[in-house]
Amino acid sequence: MEYKFGEIEAKWQQQWKADKAYKVEMDETKPKCYVLDMFPYPSGAGLHVGHPLGYIASDIYSRYKRLKGFNVLHPMGFDSFGLPAEQYALETGQHPADTTDKNIETFKAQLDKIGFCYDWDREVRTSDPGYYKWTQWIFLQLFKSYFCNTQQKARPISDLIKKYEEKGCAHFTAEEWNAFSEKEKADCLMKRRLAFVSYGEVNWCEALGTVLANDEVVNGVSERGGHPVEKKKMRQWYLRITAYADRLLEGLETVQFSESMKEMQRNWIGRSEGAEMEFAVGEGEAIKVYTTRPDTIFGVDFLVLAPEHELVQKITSAEQKQAIEDYLHYVKSRSDRERMAEVKQITGCFTGAFALNPFDGKKIPVWIAEYVLAGYGTGAIMAVPCGDQRDYSFAKHFDIPITNIIGEHYNGEEANATKDAILQNSGFLNGMLMKDAIGVAMDKIEELGIGKRKVNYRMRDAGFSRQRYWGEPFPVIWKEGIAVPMDEKDLPLELPIEKEYGPGPEGEGPLANIRNWVELEANGRRETSTMPGYAGSSWYFLRYMDPKNTGAFCDKAKSDYWNQVDLYIGGTEHAVGHLLYSRMWTKFLYDKGLVSFDEPFKKLVNQGMITGKSYFFSVNADTKEIGTYDKLEEGKEFLRYKYGHQFVDGTGRLKKEVFDKNKSGVEHIISWSKDEAGQFLMLKEESEKMSKSKFNVDNPDDIVSKYGADTFRMYEMFLGPVEMSKPWDTKGIEGVHRFLRKLWRLFFDDIKGPLWNTDKPTPAELKSLHKTIKKVDGDTETFSYNTAVSAFMVCVNELSEMKCHKLEILQPLLVLLSPYAPHIAEELWHATSSPSSVLIAEYPVANEEYLKEANKEYPVSINGKMRTTITLATDVSPADAEAAVLANETVQKWLEGKAPKRVIFVKGKMVNVVI
């Protein structure tokens, strides 16, 4: 009997489906394990070989945990709202709902062929009304909540209203509040809601008459058509994620994310501690600056305002009026693109005004410059040229005298941002170490009442509306300028199915075109924008726990049981988007008492990208010579060509089909080639992200039909650590396939049939098995799947060599293997053990007795050089000291009585003797 993987895999996939073998329910008697993949966006291109990498890894872990006795939740779903579907729909005239459904079917069929153990009964789709009903519901809860700064948590907005009615607040009294109009009250509350409306800048493209997403804008022009894009203020929805900034930072300490991932999130949040303080200027005006280095206060030689700063007009002197006008005009004329490209260029303008240093009353000139951003801090800075390079360059450029407060640490040629200098020229801070002076200066500032400590964040509130069609509609109705939430009983507010979904008038979303949907009786008008892609993905991991619930987003008892995601696998590209948003939503739901954990993901593993290979070469236009890619640099007459790996064979030769497929560039190449099959080329090879347009995509279906799903799964794991990015290369796949066939031949002979027997195993065989159990068990737990695969190979090689066909050895091996190669393991298990139809077994445990065999012999090195081995009589469990004594005696005997100077016994591994 040969290994017919095609038949075997189809058979078992069908069986699993029919048996609902991977259906999972809550079970209080078992420990739970929640293993999750970042759900895919179902694009029209289908899966490529890069996608399944993370899915295979999580599938292995799920199957492994299941065998270990855990109740494993391992679901899959689709992030099915989003821009590409809408664009595709606009192009082809199909409805996004239809194309999305079609794409999902393709995805599911492809996934099933790889043999994943998903419980498809728990599938979720973010574009399904039964799902987005709850996205809308959570949005309403956010809308109806505010962030209480004293309790550091979300509370109902009704609490805030009550407080306003009874006590008022810093800005108004209770009487004033009660006298406010409805509109005034609503505007006031809007400033505290966790989901709120504000005016924000969007990318507006006049030519296309639409608002563009950030990634649709490339270098300041629209990605399609290259039309100019400008900033336009529009009414937008936001989530007040900044309120959760500190908790998002603290939470990172409690989760197992990679250091780089945590660092990215910390940088994104960008917390900095400093002080805000005021510099008096003119009559009764004051400039408020933000600084993290109040210790340098005596080194302030000028202040700089952002050009947009509100005080600019007020404080500008008559003489400087014209210069400032000119400068403001210049700033306005500069596009974002120019500003970004010319960061190094120093520009600015003196306002003619002087501010007073609050400590020594020194007169400080006030400038404006575009290097100061209006959006961060107070939009104004105090400039300390000896300590900050940008301030230094500015001072040099405009000839502003520089005060040195750090003595020899400042060399007069560049700024020095040290905190380790002793302060000079610094009034009451003189002689103090800068590090220590920071706190002292802050205390003084607060004591004198000229400022206060302030924490700043780089992170902005998250824009939550999109002027798009294919997303969740907002359950909000506008009545006389007031946003009125819909009644929760009327959810979901379904997305109207329409044929036209071009942009609406005046930058509104496509929904604005659907008049009978938008315009309501009782002079209400629906919100016409839709929610962004991350709305649905911010909470989907909760829905899997209770996907069909129509009365709640997730039953509390269920979320209590399944709790946090134990293992979350996905790409790094979501480091600051999806992961921050879903962490915030979880914290919010936790505040509301709707879930009992406030971090969604306990452990995160980032799978690397599988890249495709592209090959570069160049052709000389004059000599028709095909040369190396590098020649491009030597002479411009070389034209550059690039092909995906599909067009290049193993030797770097262009395949014949290139000439058929890509006529444009290649037609003449073939006429220049000396060799009909394709000239031999020296190519430069490069790895790039897989994409259809680069012809470097491999489809998993092809691999599966050629080698089988088990080979595919094991091969992707064998390529290297899951976290690592690596180029896709089918070269090594034969090796893995050979391994599986070899395993098969331990059970079946092609001609003679079954080979297995029930003989008692030898110690050597047991040792081989238990060594493998130990290795594979450890590696699977720690996601070192590549070395686990190697361990399997070693074991099967050893067993083949020993001609071991004993079930007592082989069956535990099958159990061990089943997470990696479930089909073949299932088939062989079924063949050798009746009558159970599916593999249900306990995960084998390594027996240390058998493993001790391995530790009996110790290599010995003498003076770090010569080597031999000694055998320690008994099974020393090497607490190093006692083993060293034992080794010492043994070595003495072996050296015929001569005592070694020193014997070092290392972890049961090796003996090093110094004579």
Next chain:
RNA sequence: ACCCGGGUGGUGGAAUUGGUAGACACGAAGGACUUAAAAUCCUUUUCGCAGUAAUGCGAGUGACGGUUCAACUCCGUUCCCGGGUACCA
């Protein structure tokens, strides 16, 4: 510029976290079986030198130094590659 990763054979990658560097696989070379092919099996494969040979000697984990009986692993300096952020005060 700054912050994270990472540099190991022809290639992908191992190395129990300080203990015989190069597991496992690919590729390559040679051989067995076969009319032949496929499949399978065996041998060699870090580099250099010596030898008919078994083998021996020397070098070797980007580079240079240090700690240690012992360093891919720890420390310092430096170079290169990948990722993230960027006038954030």
